[in-house]
Amino acid sequence: MINAIRYIGFFFLLGSITSPLNAQFINLQLKVEPELSATVEQNLDFGTQVTNSGRTTVQLGDVNMGVFSIRAFHTQNLYISLQYPDQLTNEDPGIENQIPLELDMAYNNQDTNDATNANLLDANRGLVSIHERTQAEFDQEIWKEMYIYVFGAIDVGNIPNGVYTADIILTIDYD
Known part of the structure; x- marks a missing residue:
């Protein structure tokens, strides 16, 4: 009985190998780029x-202002907010x-690192488009930058020497 099962298994295996295969193969490769990337170009100093020393x-x-670059899909809108403490400790x-x-x-x-063309964000937050676009630009590059x-002031009074720091959080949400 065991030999009969072996022969049936062997013939089944042989039959499946020799029979024509009706299979389709698809080779699919996708390259998915992130929808948004942010880079610190220069720290605020x-x-x-x-x-x-005063103010x-x-x-x-x-030259000492903080500079960040954001690269995103050209139709994206970004909600940007800056959170920071009132004091360095x-x-x-x-x-x-x-x-x-x-x-x-x-x-x-406007796709250039030029602070002379910058727009202030009231209350350090706001909703902005990644790129000011015209109808002619819709057919061009899909990724914009x-x-x-970030800039501001500190007021150094009568304090001991040392290193004074704070955590400053720049949040970027996109839709």
Whole structure:
């Protein structure tokens, strides 16, 4: 009985190998690019300050302003928001002195890194198109780049020396 099962199994296997195959094969390859990418082009830098140096300002267009680039699909709208604390704190937890911090944000959605063409965002948030488009541009590149500029001021009073920092969060949501 066992030999009969072996022969039946062998003939079944032989029959399936020798019979013509009616199969279709599809070789499908997809390249999916992310819908959005953000890059820090330059960090916001107020430079080295000394005690009682007063107010230091980094203006829109200054070499020390923060610059971010965002690459996205040309029809996307972005909701951008900047969140930051009111003060910089010393890295030494024993020092309670703080430095007041004020920040502003602007964007340029004309596909160039040029702060002279930037638009301010009221209250450091807003909904903007990745690119100001014209009808003729719809047939061209599908990926566009915009730039976000962060600038502002600090006021250094009578504080101990040290490194003062804060977490600044730039949030970009897209639809």
